[in-house]
Amino acid sequence: MRAVVCRELAGIDGLALVEDWPEPAAGTGEVLLDVRAAALNFPDLLMVQGRYQDRPPLPFVAGSELSGVIAAVGEGVGGFQPGDRVVAACGGALATRVAVKASQLLTAPRALDDRAAAGICITYFTSMHALMQRAHLQAGETLLVLGAAGGVGTTAVQLGKLLGATVIAAAGSARKLEHARSLGADHLVDYSTQDLRERIKQLTGGRGVDVVYDPVGGTLAEPVLRSMAWGGRYLVIGFAGGPIPSIPLNLPLLKGCSIVGVYWGSFAVREPEVQGRNVAALWEHFETGRLAPVIGEVHPLQDFRAAFEALEQRRAMGKVVVTVAG
DSSP states (O other): OOEEEEOSSSGGGGEEEESSOOOOOOOTTEEEEEEEEEEEOHHHHHHHTTOSSOOOOSSEEOOOEEEEEEEEEOTTOOSOOTTOEEEEEOSOOSBSEEEEEGGGEEEOOTTSOHHHHHTSHHHHHHHHHIIIIISOOOTTOEEEEETTTSHHHHHHHHHHHHTTOEEEEEESSHHHHHHHHHTTOSEEEETTTSOHHHHHHHHTTTSOEEEEEESOOGGGHHHHHTTEEEEEEEEEOOOTTSSOOOOOTHHHHHHTOEEEEOOHHHHHHHOHHHHHHHHHHHHHHHHHTSOOOOEEEEEEGGGHHHHHHHHHTTOOOSEEEEEOOO
């Protein structure tokens, strides 16, 4: 089968499209999927660079979420059968076929096609958990989303509006900010040309923001933390900006605010019932049209380099999708 394989931790240069990669089989408790489409996330880039906390042994098939159709069901699997359309957050997504634990599968939302469905697990699940369980975002509060045009950022803008927040979208170009505006953002900040802290002060009348959604980190972290309202919650999502910031701990003391870590993968394992309620709510939003996944770029499997470069160059707005079949 065809697969995008990481043979060395050299970033995109360590990847190759292999035409005869061994095809997996469905073991006990697993299903075999025909992959229709896969979606890339920033951790996929970090993983092939050897900079992510999860480090699968070399060589490994890249990619971490997908949409597909069940080809075969292993022993002990109930609730699924061949022909079912499903989505999953799992390793090895950039391949013609993948064996997945049945516990990782979800029936695909009927309202979404394969490309749209491929990228809903990691980003929407992360943002839902962040805003609901970690920030306890309330209607009428102010939510600042950094990297607002990226994969997770777009979902945070959408969900923040659904939850009744006033959303301030921050990004590094006018083009990205217009994209965030189209998703419902109330206010815009271009941190490539504007003083982020001063702009937040203007937009909030000096009060500060109640919740910060930060998948960027780097040099933006401290000025944003200084812009928190009393009792605010600063959500640590990731570090797409590069270095992991060092935070002066007197700031949360003076602001009476919280720095809150968000690790959806561990949450889903530890609190499956709560995760299940999040999934049910999201699926309802997809089916009713209140949420629509944002796809920025689509590439065929043989053009996987261009897909990864969209992440590396930070040009992607919404999800980067790789079509595998169909």
